[in-house]
Amino acid sequence: MSPAAVRAGNLIREWMEDAGLRTWVDCLGNVHGRVEGRNASAEALLIGSHLDTVVDAGIFDGSLGIISVISALKVLSINGKVGELKRPVEVIAFSDEEGVRFQSTFIGSAAIAGILSASALQITDKSGVTIQDALKKNSIEVTEDHLQQLRYDPKSVWGYVEIHIEQGPVLEWVGFPLGVVKGIAGQTRLKVTMRGSQGHAGTVPMSMRHDPMAAAAEAIVLLESLCKHPQDFLSFDGQCKSYSLESLSTSLVCTVGEISTWPSASNVIPGQVTFTVDIRAIDDMGREAVVYELSNRLYQICDRRSVSCTIDRKHDANAVICDSELTSKLKSAAHLGLKRMTGSVQDEVPVLMSGAGHDAMALSHLTKVGMLFVRCRGGISHSPEEHVLDDDVWASGLAVLAFLETQL
Numbered sequence: 001m002s003p004a005a006v007r008a009g010n011l012i013r014e015w016m017e018d019a020g021l022r023t024w025v026d027c028l029g030n031v032h033g034r035v036e037g038r039n040a041s042a043e044a045l046l047i048g049s050h051l052d053t054v055v056d057a058g059i060f061d062g063s064l065g066i067i068s069v070i071s072a073l074k075v076l077s078i079n080g081k082v083g084e085l086k087r088p089v090e091v092i093a094f095s096d097e098e099g100v101r102f103q104s105t106f107i108g109s110a111a112i113a114g115i116l117s118a119s120a121l122q123i124t125d126k127s128g129v130t131i132q133d134a135l136k137k138n139s140i141e142v143t144e145d146h147l148q149q150l151r152y153d154p155k156s157v158w159g160y161v162e163i164h165i166e167q168g169p170v171l172e173w174v175g176f177p178l179g180v181v182k183g184i185a186g187q188t189r190l191k192v193t194m195r196g197s198q199g200h201a202g203t204v205p206m207s208m209r210h211d212p213m214a215a216a217a218e219a220i221v222l223l224e225s226l227c228k229h230p231q232d233f234l235s236f237d238g239q240c241k242s243y244s245l246e247s248l249s250t251s252l253v254c255t256v257g258e259i260s261t262w263p264s265a266s267n268v269i270p271g272q273v274t275f276t277v278d279i280r281a282i283d284d285m286g287r288e289a290v291v292y293e294l295s296n297r298l299y300q301i302c303d304r305r306s307v308s309c310t311i312d313r314k315h316d317a318n319a320v321i322c323d324s325e326l327t328s329k330l331k332s333a334a335h336l337g338l339k340r341m342t343g344s345v346q347d348e349v350p351v352l353m354s355g356a357g358h359d360a361m362a363l364s365h366l367t368k369v370g371m372l373f374v375r376c377r378g379g380i381s382h383s384p385e386e387h388v389l390d391d392d393v394w395a396s397g398l399a400v401l402a403f404l405e406t407q408l
Contacts, residue, residue, distance in 0.1 A: 005029060005095065009031045016091060019070050022035070030112065035085060047092075047163075050065075050108070051093040051094065052095060052100070061164075062164070064393065072398075097358075101125045106362040111147055112150060112363070113362045113363050121147075160370075162360045164374070177391070178373065180350075180352070181353070184319060184356075188278075188280075189313070201269055212272060222298075223294060227252050234290070253279075253280050254278065254280075295311050337398030354373070
């Protein structure tokens with residue numbers, strides 16, 4: 001939705017056409033490339049990732065998944081096999097997955113899945129520009145009717161596959177370039193606002209303060225303890241089942257990523273502190289239990305410190321379990337791709353959980369999904385230091401090629 005995004009989309013479209021794909025751009029900026037194969041009326045395989053990334057980021061997040069697929073299809077095209085695919089294959093470079101400008105994730109993929117409401121078009125950026133305004137600036141008119149037309153018929157889709165950098169350290173730690181994803185963690189984002197008595201830092205005795213900063217500090221340390229040791233806080237009496245606790249012990253992560261104070265002066269006791277809480281886990285029931293327990297304890301902290309507390313739920317997304325058939329096919333394809341590179345593969349392809357959100361979460365409302373992860377150096381992402389080895393890029397391309405060959 002920016003000039004740079006338009007240029008990126010045009011470049012991707014050129015690459016798609018060079019690989020023999022029929023291309024178009026829809027009204028939300030998603031770039032599509034499609035080959036029909038032997039049977040244009042068969043259920044289509046959708047495969048892709050997002051073309052946007054965050055501010056001050058690297059070059060692999062999202063884009064690697066798009067380029068790997070286009071490259072694999074180009075190989076099939078050069079070898080004269082792309083027309084032998086038994087079903088249509090459609091590559092989609094999704095727009096606005098990250099939600100950087102409008103603070104609303106999965107805009108492009110949610111529209112394809114049919115879960116983007118018309119009201120989302122009125123979401124504004126920091127300058128007050130709506131999504132609809134931004135599209136108009138690029139000569140794209142989008143209405144509720146247009147959103148309905150973007151929605152894919154579930155009966156026309158066989159499945160969705162996404163290739164993505166891991167954005168974590170596990171594959172590097174186990175020494176393997178590729179891994180398959182068993183599921184994507186559910187997410188809850190909270191905005192916590194604590195209000196107390198603003199005052200002079202030098203004249204209000206410690207015993208008479210109602211300091212929201214101290215309350216926030218205690219709350220943040222509590223959150224860390226709760227998420228490191230959920231079994232010490234959650235009970236089995238309906239609040240959390242035993243299997244949920246077991247799942248939380250391996251998948252629960254919690255983060256305070258943003259904090260602000262008012263009036264934010266060194267010689268003033270703050271009158272208000274606001275901070276965000278990001279809670280993720282593969283088990284939705286367990287995640288809800290953590291949110292419930294955290295909320296109760298935050299209210300207790302604020303009551304004891306005589307400050308007020310407001311907790312707003314800003315975002316919820318249920319966990320997604322990847323399809324077992326697609327996961328098995330991707331695992332075999334990864335093994336075959338690596339075997340073509342090295343001649344032999346001794347170890348099993350790792351199976352991982354994704355703590356990050358992906359377009360596959362939105363597409364799961366439309367069809368079955370599968371994901372393949374690619375190792376990245378140090379597990380670093382959303383940073384200029386984000387890096388993938390050339391051989392690992394090659395491995396991802398060969399794995400996608402092997403997977404597409406199962407569709408011949």
